[in-house]
Amino acid sequence: MSVPQPPRVAEVRFDDWLLLFWKAVAPLDSPVFVTPTLGVATATTINKVTITAPASGSTLTIADGKTLTVSNTVTVTAMDGATLTVGGGGAGTTYTPSLTNVTNVNSSSSATCHYIRLGNQVMVSGLITVDPTAGAPTLTEIDVSLPIASNLAALADLVGTGNREATSGWEQVQIVGDTTNDRARLVFLATDTNLQKLAFNFMYTII
DSSP states (O other): OOOOOOOOOOOOOHHHHHHHHHHOOOOOOOOOOOSOOOSSOOOEETEEEEEOOOOSSSOOOOOOOOOOOOOOOOOOOOOOOOOOOOOTTTTEEEEOOOEEEEEEEEEEEOOOEEEEETEEEEEEEEEEEEESSOSSEEEEEEEEOSOOOOOOOOGGGGGEEEEETTTTTTHHHHHHEEEETTTEEEEEEOOOOEEEEEEEEEEEEEO
C-alpha cells in the first residue's frame, strides 16, 4: 500500500516576490500623487538638472502662468532685497524722488525721474522745479532722495552735474553726496527768484 505524500509548497524566487510586492504597492505605471508629503527631500538631480542644496533653506518663486527660460550660463548678483526690472534691452525703472528744501528754496516739485543699476553703481537722471527765495546771487541747495538706498561715506560716492534755467541763462548745478542723510545735494547760485526747471544727472555707489 502506497503512503500518500504531503502537498509540496510552491517555491517562490526572491525576484518574483519583489515583483509581486511592487505591483501591490504601485499598481499604476504612472501614478499621480495629490499633495503628497515628501518630508526632507535629499535629491540633488531631477531630470538631469543638478540642484545645489542651500545650507538652511531658499525659495524660488515663479508667478502663475509664467515661464522661466535660461538660454545661457549666467550668475545674478545683487544686494539682498533688491528688485531688478528687465525690459527694452536694459535694466532700469523710474521713481519720484523726495525733495528737501535745504537753503534758499521757497518751493519745489519733481517730475518722474529715471535710473538704471549696473552692479553696485546707479545712474539717475531727472527734472525738478525750483523756486528760489532770493536771488542776486544766493547760494541755494535742494536735496534729492536716492532710488536705491546707499550708506554714502564720502562726497565722491555720489557725483553729478545739472543746469537750472534762469532769466540770465543756464545756471550750473553742482551735485555731490550728502553723507549725513544719504541723498544727493544739488547746489547752485540762484540769480533770480523765478520758478524754473532744473535738469540733473548723477551717479553713485551702493554701499
